Amino acid sequence: MSSLFPTYARWDLTLTEGKGAWVKDTNGKEYLDFISGIAVCSLGHQFEPVKNAVAAQLDKLWHVSNLFGIEQQEQAAALLTEHSFAEAVFFCNSGAEANEAAIKLARKHTGKGTIVTFHQSFHGRTFAAMAATGQEKVRTGFGEMLPSFEYLPYNHLDALDELEGDHYAAIMLEVIQGEGGVVPGSDEFLKKAGETCKRLGCLLIVDEVQTGIGRTGKLFAHEGKVTPDIVTSAKGLGNGFPVGAMLGSGELIPSFQPGSHGSTFGGNPLAMAAVQAVLKTILQPGFLETVKEKGAHFIRELKKETEELPSVLEIRGQGMMIGLEYDGPAAGVIAELRENGLLVLPAGENVIRLLPPINCTYEECRMAVSILKTVLEAHSKARI
Known part of the structure; x- marks a missing residue:
């Protein structure tokens, strides 16, 4: 029994280490962390x-x-x-x-x-x-x-x-x-x-x-x-x-x-x-412009890869603060994304929130899009 007040609806997952946009759990499984401590570790873990x-x-x-x-x-x-x-x-x-x-x-x-x-x-x-x-x-x-x-x-x-x-x-x-x-x-x-x-x-x-x-x-x-x-x-x-x-x-x-x-x-x-x-x-010259460009690229790729899925209602946001509105409760999708190695958050009942490190790579964004597409496609097929 925990000695903590149960003020958090914790996931059945304990993270033990992190580096950049990646974290590892007690079993050694790696995850792409697009939660960043809820927009806290914006420059990644162990920056x-x-x-x-x-x-x-x-x-x-x-x-x-x-x-x-x-x-x-x-x-x-x-x-x-x-x-x-x-x-x-x-x-x-x-x-x-x-x-x-x-x-x-x-x-x-x-x-x-x-x-x-x-x-x-x-x-x-x-x-x-x-x-x-x-x-x-x-x-x-x-x-x-x-x-x-x-x-x-x-x-x-x-x-x-x-x-x-x-x-x-x-x-x-x-x-x-x-x-x-x-x-x-x-x-x-x-x-x-x-x-x-x-x-x-x-x-x-x-x-x-x-x-x-x-x-x-x-x-x-x-x-x-x-x-x-x-x-x-x-x-x-x-x-x-x-x-x-x-x-x-x-x-x-x-x-x-x-x-x-x-x-x-x-x-x-x-x-x-x-x-x-x-x-x-x-505040280094060009840094924030890169964040803006990378975020715009991330949103474009998300839209392109999910535009044919009827379950995706809207993708919105700015920079590296992105919301994907789903046409039902998002909790199940978020859990499956976690199983597939991508950590994301809800924002209300129906929105999947993406808060990657603002200095993550284009390749890490591409990986996130790929996992999202795979899981969302599977959910869409299961509902037909």
């Missing part, structure tokens, strides 16, 4: 620059508390602000913590209470992040939620037009809803969200926990679409080392002064070593 940076920091300093200046924090924050809209960064340990910080900052800065989020969104499982999440199943059983959240249909411009009043602190959205089915926000919707924030005198929070740090072929997926006031980041930011970050515009700095927020472990030197190694890698 040498991150491994070496953390190893070097282990011999220097692990933790000192944010009472002290932490040079590695300043360096990591400078990389983020130099390459984004932001002028300040708060470091924490996870995406949920980053979203908690964003919610606090928005309410404190505006002096208002209500935050608008969207149906099928996912922002985390802490109390504020859970309340922000537009999925009833995530909130069920926990009693009264943190008040003053409103939920609108995603990608609906008219719903934004209907917002009225001076009580809104922020609109909070994902550029691509990950847990909600890999659903990209349209350019029109994202633009309208930004315009609505200006009209209401509130802030725009963009949750880039899953979409950020190169996943879509850009440092952040909102670039060129809308300018946020706050962005949250985690997952790929540390390539497996626990870290989160909230980035904000300069006008918000006076609202987060000493005593307003904190994190015991946030921004510790080990995490910051990992962050710097990740950012220095993906």
